[in-house]
Amino acid sequence: MTSPVRELSFAQAIQEALGLAMAADDRVFLMGEDIGVYGGAFQVTGDLVERFGADRVMDTPIAELGGAGVAVGAALTGMRPVFELQFSDFSTLAMEQIVNQAAKLRYMLGGSVSVPLVIRMPTGSGTGAAAQHSQSLEAWFAHVPGLKVVEPTTPHDAKGLLLAAIEDPDPVMIFEHKLLYKMKGPVPEGHYTVPLNKAEIRRAGKDVTVAAMGIMVSKALEAATKLAAEGIDAEVIDLRSLRPLDIGTVSASVVKTSRLLCVYEGVKTLGIGAEVSAAIAESEAFDHLDAPIMRLGGAETPIPYSPILEKAAVPQVDDIAEACRKLASGRA
């Protein structure tokens, strides 16, 4: 029995997931700044407070560390909190509770507790919010054992990953790219989940593998359309799960195409693509590489304000296309 599918925006899909989860499970509740009557900085929580009440959609004071710690404590003692940080940049204020506590409590306590906490954050650049409100910090958290980290790129996945995260017994961080909130896409009604540990091939191809995350998936697909007209057939993989990384899917693709380009918005050095590159070099795909692995990542700079600079600081569609051309023609 398949559910009806309709067009929802990314933000609406997330709201739908939150509503479904709260309706199904009393233990689920939301915490965050301005998520109640205001509806959330990006209007994600919307009117959930009217449907579920202020006891379940809780506005916190501006206290990211305290809020995160309260969420940890609630998760430790039988609740399933979904904690919204207004910008992923503010995770820096909550680092202590996320990295030292949530990620490590289960392990340090020898497996006697779990921390079923979900932290949702808008991430990334392109809104002119400048350096302190535009970062892509996924790599920091993907580096921490004990955390799970995902980044949906479609409304369908935004809903399914969030429902999976809420049902998961471990701390899950969900990065939602700000530019995607208004993106529309098909979303089935009702409950479904998307696995927290699988990449997804968004476009099959045979000439070059493009492994991308976040908003870069859309850009890679755009580049692939341009390249198809030039006779270059790109396979675009949405990494989707950043911890753990689904290297198997990327490896199988590289065995097929022999060429790999990693595209990510986070700073290029020591970013997610750096890990993908190294893992592929260690995998069975190594003997199938017919060109060096290439990476396109964010520039080594804080995100600038002026639009022309803001764009120059992160990979764009033309950058992706040009890199693929180099790879496909043996000029890399």
Place this chain on the structure above:
Amino acid sequence: MSNDAGRAKPSPDRGNRPAIYDHLTTAQVRDALRKMHLIRRFEESAEDAYVRGQSYGTMHLSIGQEATAVGICSVLADSDYITSTHRGHGHCIAKGAEVKRMFAEFLGKETGYCHGRGGSMHIADPSKGNLGANGIVGGGIPIAVGAALSAKKRKTGAVAVSFFGDGANNEGSFHESLNIAAVWKLPVVFVCENNQYGMSVSTERSTAVKDISTRAISYNMPGVTVDGNAFAAVAQASLDAVTRARRGDGPTLIECKTYRTRGHSRSDRNRYRTKEEIEDWKTRDPIERFEAEIAALGLVSAADIAAIRDAVEAEIKDGVAFAEASPLPSAADVLRDVYTV
């Protein structure tokens, strides 16, 4: 509601018999004494193992602070929560931990509370409501607030107690936690064990207020200062705060003035305080005072005390033997329990 910052409530006149002894049974009083002895002997044994090089890492001893731990926990049930600090052995024992599993954890054994993964600073026993000692100063405070939020939502009637030291009261997490707890009227009791020193910096030099309990005013909750080495005073303050919390009236801040006669950790040269100060506090030993008080009230006899001491000695000895005989974890299991699934 007046704020009793800086002064302990005077006990009703029962011929010098503190009211708390009407609330606690004789068995509970004796158990409190037993626990205080157990903490003292445990800390001394742990110290001995440490100086002999038998345990790994470092440890933070709470010798001299027994009355705070036991007094606060004497009115709590297993379903109530505590979060604790890096100096948390006493809190763990006061909340019902078995010393043998604590010894085993110090020795990094598989049979320890954390199966050797946590060590001294992360002992926890969720089955007894102990959400863990914490290695981050101020790390456990918001977690206790979260546990209180959870208890309120689930309507269990449980309260959460957050133990922290004077050093933590300057951390952002302290202020954020008290504020949230007050705004949301949560059943949490904040217990500051003010032993006068952070690591080496005294509260005088680090904290803008003389009595930490006065910070309660900023967060619109009652603040109480008690003699942390007087079991009855501590237990009474705890009972008041816990009762208030269970009633749904929100949080309380209790400041227990106490002292640690040992250094911050074993590496401490004690250069930041004088011998005289240390000696002076040793005369106010909380166990001696408690013993004297309850003996005078006829709640315990000399024979009872001797029996308690012997039982504690035996428990310590058995615990050490258990720990020494226990196996180490297997290196092959190093990745176990990072995740639940």
Place this chain on the structure above:
Amino acid sequence: MPTEVILPRVDMDMESGKIGKWYIAEGGQVEKGQLLFEIETSKAAMEIEASASGVLRDVTGQQGDEVAVGTVIGRIFAKDEKYTPPAKAAHAAAAKPEVSAHTAKAAASPVAAPADHDAHGLRATPKARRLAREMGVALAGLQGTGPRGRIQAQDVSGSSKPSAAMVKDAAGINREWLVKGSGMPLVLIHGFGADLNSWRPLLGSLPPDVPVFAVDLPGHGKSPLTGVPNIDTMADAVAGAMAGEGVSSAHLVGHSLGGAVAAALSARLGAGARSLTLIAPAGLGPGINGAFVTGFLAASSEAALAPWMALLTANAEALGPALVKTTLRQRKDMGGAAGQAAVAAAVFPEGTQTFSVRKHIDAFAGPTKVIFGLEDQVIPPSHAKGLAGTAGVHLFAGVGHMPQLEARAAVGRLIAEQVAAGSRAGRNG
């Protein structure tokens, strides 16, 4: 029992300590809590108090001594306690738990580093190296088309143009694409006395969309005879022709002598040989119809050649007079049958097959079929016995030495099975 005075651990990572000065001398009285001695550390001196009251005896650590943590350096006897000397080997050995600084190592999957002696200093992609390894091609002879002269996969396997650098194509035997296309081809190797055209009648029965590549063996068809014409050199020649055409992987099909060549070739190609189909192959036993070989070679007229060629098939009319004519004409064009005679002399002297390819067939790891006609009068079908059980043996009743002609539909089907089986398990390349 006296109270032991030990050197205590005072810092987390401390394993030994240097004794500073003693405040109490050997034999002196000490009160509990009184200063007893100092430990010198890099931080500052640490004062150690006496943990008991009494008389200090058996001081073993002197000022300046470096001793291990936990070592007993003195003993305090209580006031009324009788002195007893220390027991031998009373060493407060610290039973340190076995802790090694474990960092969880992510399992590193072994990287298949090829021992490529040809490639020192050469730039070549991992894929190019692997292909070269599989094809037995020396990287050193290749021209790299990548940046900084890097050899890429296309430089090894070639696209559609033959590369002059293909080392093994020196023999330069004649070859032809009987069916053009993309994908893994069939390589057809004819038998003694025939040439690549002898495969044309079979083409209609072969699986569609499979390219077909055929050669003229040395001394046959348009191929000159160069060098020693034995099975191995002939296999080398075919390998060279394949490399010259950029074919690195193929399904091998050989008839009669060509079957023996195909078996030997399979050993050279390794993973490049995807399946092996041998039709009435030579090389499985000593027997061959020597009279046929001799008579076939000696004949110079249709009347003399026809009866010998009639022996090739069970049904005398199957070959037809056209083939006899063609064979004679070719013989004239090449100036006689000297090349073929040389081959015959080398491989079939005195009516005997002097070589065996059984070991190649048994060693071949891919799908294998051996096809014989039960009426074969040139090579006895009993030669098919004794092969490895994994080789499929197909015996056709009413068929002679040319099943590919006499039962072409069936043979085509068997070849199609080989193509399907051999393509499934393959790797990229």
